[in-house]
Amino acid sequence: MSSRxxxxxIGAGISGLSAAYNLSKAGKTVQVIEARNRIxxxxxxxxxxxxxxxxxxxxxxxxxxxxxxLGYAKAFGLETKRLPASPGRLFTKDxxxxxxxxxxxxxxxxxxxxxxxTVTSESSLSDxxxxxxxxxxxxxxxxxxxxxxKQNAVAxxxxxxxxxxxxxxEVSAYWSRWASGVAFAGSDGVIVGxxxxxxxxxxxxxxxxxxxxxTLNARVTKVIQTDDNEVQIHTSDxxxxxxxxxxxxxxxxxxxxxxxxxFNPPLPAHKTSAVSRTAVGVLEKLGLLYDxxxxxxxxxxxxxxxxxxxxxALPISSSPPCLHVLxxxxxxxxxxxxxxxxxxxxxxxxxxxxxxxxxxxxxxKDDELSLGATSxxxxxxxxxxxxxxxELARPVWDGVLGFAGEATELDHRGSVPGAILSGEREGRRVxxxxxxxxxx
Ligand SMILES: Cc1cc2nc3c(=O)[nH]c(=O)nc-3n(C[C@H](O)[C@H](O)[C@H](O)COP(=O)(O)OP(=O)(O)OC[C@H]3O[C@@H](n4cnc5c(N)ncnc54)[C@H](O)[C@@H]3O)c2cc1C
Numbered sequence: 001m002s003s004r005x006x007x008x009x010i011g012a013g014i015s016g017l018s019a020a021y022n023l024s025k026a027g028k029t030v031q032v033i034e035a036r037n038r039i040x041x042x043x044x045x046x047x048x049x050x051x052x053x054x055x056x057x058x059x060x061x062x063x064x065x066x067x068x069x070l071g072y073a074k075a076f077g078l079e080t081k082r083l084p085a086s087p088g089r090l091f092t093k094d095x096x097x098x099x100x101x102x103x104x105x106x107x108x109x110x111x112x113x114x115x116x117x118t119v120t121s122e123s124s125l126s127d128x129x130x131x132x133x134x135x136x137x138x139x140x141x142x143x144x145x146x147x148x149x150k151q152n153a154v155a156x157x158x159x160x161x162x163x164x165x166x167x168x169x170e171v172s173a174y175w176s177r178w179a180s181g182v183a184f185a186g187s188d189g190v191i192v193g194x195x196x197x198x199x200x201x202x203x204x205x206x207x208x209x210x211x212x213x214x215t216l217n218a219r220v221t222k223v224i225q226t227d228d229n230e231v232q233i234h235t236s237d238x239x240x241x242x243x244x245x246x247x248x249x250x251x252x253x254x255x256x257x258x259x260x261x262x263f264n265p266p267l268p269a270h271k272t273s274a275v276s277r278t279a280v281g282v283l284e285k286l287g288l289l290y291d292x293x294x295x296x297x298x299x300x301x302x303x304x305x306x307x308x309x310x311x312x313a314l315p316i317s318s319s320p321p322c323l324h325v326l327x328x329x330x331x332x333x334x335x336x337x338x339x340x341x342x343x344x345x346x347x348x349x350x351x352x353x354x355x356x357x358x359x360x361x362x363x364x365k366d367d368e369l370s371l372g373a374t375s376x377x378x379x380x381x382x383x384x385x386x387x388x389x390x391e392l393a394r395p396v397w398d399g400v401l402g403f404a405g406e407a408t409e410l411d412h413r414g415s416v417p418g419a420i421l422s423g424e425r426e427g428r429r430v431x432x433x434x435x436x437x438x439x440x
Contacts, residue, residue, distance in 0.1 A: 003242075004230075004242040004243065004244065005029045005030060005031040005241070005242070005243050005244070006023070006028040006029045006030065006243070006244050006245065006430075006434055007019075007023055007028055007029070007030050007031075007243055007244070007245050007246065007247060007430055007434075008030075008031045008032075008033065008231060008233050008241050008242070008243030008245075008246045008247075009030060009031070009032045009033070009246070009247045009249065010033055010220045010223070010233065010246065010247065010248045010249060010250055011032075011033075011034060011035075011041060011248070011249035011250055011251075011405070012032050012033075012034035012036075012039035012040070012041065012203070012214060012216070013039075013040065013041025013042060013043065013249055013251075013405070013419060014040070014041065014042075014043050014195075014198075014199065014202070014416055014419035014420055014423070015249045015404040015405045015406065015408075015419040015420070015422045015423040015426075016032055016034075016041075016247070016249040016404070016423065017032075017039065017199060017202035017203060017206070017423065018072075018202065018404075018419065018420045018421075018422075018423025018424055018427070019247055019249075019404055019423035019424070019426050019427045019430075020032050020202070020203075020206045020212050020214075020423075021202050021205055021206040021212075021423075022423065022424055022427035022428075022431075023211075023212075023427045023430065023431060024206045024209040024211035024212035025205075025206075025209055026427070026431050027209075027211065028211060028430075028431060028434060029211050029212075030206070030211060030212040030213070031212075031213055031215065031241055031243065032212065032213070032214045032215065033215050033218050033220055033233065033235060033241060034214065034215065034216050034217075034218065035217070035218065035219035035220070035236075035369055036216065036217070036369060037216055037217050038216070039199055039200075039203055039214065039216070040056075040195070040196060040199040041056075041249075041251070041369070041370070042056040042057060042251070042364070042370060042373070042374070043056050043057050043195040043196065043198070043199050043416065044056040044195075044196070044362070045193070045194030045195055045196030045197075046287065046360045047194075047196075048358070048360060049287060049289050049320070049322060049358060049360070050320075051316075051317060051322075052193055052194035052196070053285075053287035053316070053322070053324060053360055054194055054195060054285065054324070055285045055287075055360065055361070055362040056195070056285070056362065056364075057195050057415075057416050058190060058194075058195070058285075058324070059083070059188045059189070059190060060073075060080065060188065060189040060190060060191070060416070061183070061184045061185060061186075061188055061415065061417075062183075062184025062185055062186055062187070062417070063080075063082050063083075063186075063187040063188055063189030064082070064186060064187040065184055065185065065186040065187065066184065067184045067416075067417050068417050068420045068421060068424075069191075069198065069416045069417060069420060070189065072198060072201075072202070072420065073191050073197075073198055073201075076198070076201035076202075076205060077201075078191055078192070078193075078197050078198060078201060079191070079192040079193070080189055080190065080191050080192060081189055081190060081192055082187055082188070082189040083187075083188045083189055083190060084300070085187065085188075086300030086301065087106065087300070087301070088299060088300035088301030088302055088303060089102070089299050089300070089301075089302055089303070090102045090105065090152075090156070090303050090305060091302065091303065091304045091305065091346040091347055092152060092155075092304070092305050092346065093304065093305075093306060093342065093345060093346050094345070094346065094349060095346065095349045096347075097152065097305070101149060101152070104144065104145070104149075105145075105149070105152055105153055105156050106156070108140055108141050108142070108143055108144075108145070108153055109141060109153070109156055109157055111140035111141075111143070112134055112139050112140045112141035112157070113134070115133075115139065115140050116130070116133045116134050116173060116176075116177070117177045119133055119173075120133070120173050120174045120176075120177045121177065127172070127380055127381050128172070128173045128174070128380060129168065129169050129170060129171060129172065129173060129380040130160075130168045130169075130171045130172075130173045130176055131167070131168040131169040131171075132173065133173045134157055134168060134173075135154055135157065135168065141153045141154075141157060151307070152305050155305035155306060155307065155309075155310055156303075156305055156310065158309055158310050158328075158330070159303065159310040159312070161309060161310070161328045161329060161330065162283060162310065162312060162326050162328045163283075163414070164281055164376055164377055165279075165280070165281010165282050165283050165328075165329055165372065165373050165374060165376045166279055166281045166282075166329065166376045166377075166379070167329070167330070170279070170376075170379050170380065171376070171377050171378070171379065171380065172377065172378045172379060172380040172381075172384065173380070175377060175378035175384075175385065175386060176377050176378075178386065179377055179378070179386065179411075179413075182411040182412070183411070183412060183415070184412065184415070184417050195416070215235075215239075215241075217237075218235040218236065218237055218239060219235060219236040220233055220234070220235055220236075220250075221234050221235060221236050221262070222234040222261070222262060222264065223246065223248065223262065223263050223264070223401065224264045225264065225265060225397045225400070225401070226242075229397065229398060229400055230242060230243060230244050230245075230400065231243045231244075231245065231246035231397075231400055231401055233246060244400070244434060244437070245399075245400045245401070245402070245430050245433060245434065246400065246401050246402070247401075247402045247403070247404050247426050247430065248401065248402070248403050248404075248405075249403075249404045249405040249419075249422075249423075250405070251280075251369070251370045251371070251372070251405060251406075251407070252275065252278060252280050252372070252375050252392070252405070252407040253280040253370055253371030253372035254368065254369055254370060254371050255275050256275055256276065256280070256371065257368070257371060263396075263401075265397075267396060268396060270391060271391060271392070271394070271396065273391075274388045274389075274391035274392050275392065277382070277384050277388045278375055278376075278378075278384075278388050278389065278392065278407065279375070279376040279379055280371065280372030280373070280374065280375055280376060280407075281329060281372060281373050281374060281375075281376040282328070282329035282332045282364070282365050282372060282373055283326060283327070283328060283329070283332075283364070283373035283374070284326075284327040284332045284361060284362050284363065284364060284365065284373075285324065285325070285326060285327070285361065285362045286324075286325040286327055286336055286339060286359065286360070286361045286362075287322060287323075287324055287325075287358075287359065287360040287361070288322065288323045288325065288336070288339075288340060288343075288356040288358075288359055289320060289321070289322050289356055289357055289358040289359070290320070290321040290322070290323075290354055290356055290357060291320070291321075291354055291357055292321065292354055293318055293319075293321040294321070294344070294347075294348055294351065294353045294354065295315060295321075295323075295347050295348065297315055297318040299315070300315075301313070301314050301315075302314075302315070302323075302343070302347055304342060304343060304346045304347070306330075306331070306342070308330040308331055309328040309329065309330030309331045310328060311325060311326070311327065311328075311331060311339065311342065311343065312325070312326040313325045313326075313343055313347075314326070323343065325339060325343070327339065332365060336356070336359045336361055340355065340356055374406055374407075374413070374414040374415070375389070375406060375407035375413045375414050376414070386410055389407060389408065389409070389410045389413055390410050392407055392408045393408035393409070393410070393422070393425075395429070399429070399433050400433070402426045402429060402430055403426070404419075404422040404423050404425070404426040405419060405422055406418040406419045406422065408422045409421050409422040409425070
């Protein structure tokens with residue numbers, strides 16, 4: 001049995017780190033328990049190529065628009081940079097889409113999105129999917145296009161599935177408009193050296209307070225409310241941690257698979273129902289390292305339009321040449337060799353392209369500590385709404401067990417800022433609760 005902390009935090013992803021940092025800075029004792037042999041969770045920077053390749057989050061979306069990741073990075077003395085805004089080039093599986101058609105496809109997509117937003121603002125279409133509106137035969141998406149060009153327009157619209165993780169056919173048209181209204185957007189940036197730097201800085205600064213400790217390789221197997229309304233946390237290696245309060249940052253995908261007796265007493269039905277009504281999407285990352293450069297390094301992002309989804313290849317280094325590929329759910333089962341074949345045939349159909357010399361890839365969908373990439377937008381039907389995410393955020397057991405993590409942050413779910421803000425939110429709540437308990 002370990003000593004008793006003010007707060008035990010399950011999970012050392014960005015939400016757990018943000019809570020641990022803020023609580024320890026406020027003078028509370030914090031014990032963080034992480035199942036993996038590393039901190040960061042879905043922030044995972046791979047350095048095996050000799051430079052950072054992000055297998056989880058990469059971009060600071062809304063770099064100039066208030067993303068809190070930038071604020072913490074600056075406060076911790078990390079170097080950051082804004083990325084150039086470049087829409088890049090479009091390809092079909094057989095080669096480059098010419099500039100005039102590229103422009104037309106992008107203009108049509110903007111008009112179709114604006115049209116969908118107008119339609120959904122005028123009438124509540126929470127049971128109608130994005131596909132029903134955006135891909136309907138009368139959609140502005142298809143204005144002035146031939147039959148074959150229309151297929152490219154559909155494929156370009158499916159680029160939204162990279163972030164959403166589920167098909168357009170499943171996303172509620174009404175709530176997609178609502179959610180996109182507040183997300184950090186506009187300019188993009190990155191942390192030089194990768195998100196791993198931010199993750200380490202959060203841990204180091206928390207440890208510097210002398211109030212926070214981290215235990216790795218310890219998977220939580222049971223969370224129990226004690227008779228005196230505190231929390232006991234059991235781990236796979238037989239240890240028991242005690243907390244006056246506890247925060248779970250277990251990802252939504254993993255929450256869906258927990259045994260019924262994981263929480264004792266069991267979570268209330270309104271919480272478990274919200275867990276099953278919300279969805280987790282698929283997005284995998286692939287790093288392909290080459291001996292020689294075979295794409296135009298000035299082209300910016302390379303988007304390949306396919307029937308089953310859209311591949312986005314970001315040239316992140318020219319020397320040595322490296323492509324960082326975002327693989328959406330429709331293509332996530334493909335091998336690295338197959339993805340290389342698709343990219344090389346589409347981007348450089350006339351030449352023989354070298355095979356990659358090294359490959360790194362993620363497996364978020366099958367990773368039992370995430371079981372998916374991030375929470376997805378509200379699905380169409382069954383009366384679902386963003387209130388399901390608000391329900392995920394609600395504490396139980398008179399407030400002593402709280403929930404943080406990207407899926408619990410209504411306005412910014414699915415992102416690093418969502419994870420950070422959820423950790424701040426629960427940190428503030430738990431701090432106030434502990435302070436009030438001390439007064440009694
Ligand atoms: C491929 C991909 C690309 C992304 N790109 C971006 C991007 O560019 N920009 C952006 O803003 N966001 C992006 N995101 C989203 C962002 O990475 C996540 O929202 C954020 O990292 C989630 O943090 P979290 O703390 O909520 O969850 P996690 O990082 O998953 O942390 C939860 C932790 O809990 C641990 N855990 C789980 N179960 C247990 C248990 N039983 N016992 C102990 N520990 C446990 C896990 O191992 C994990 O470390 C991306 C995500 C993915 C997957």
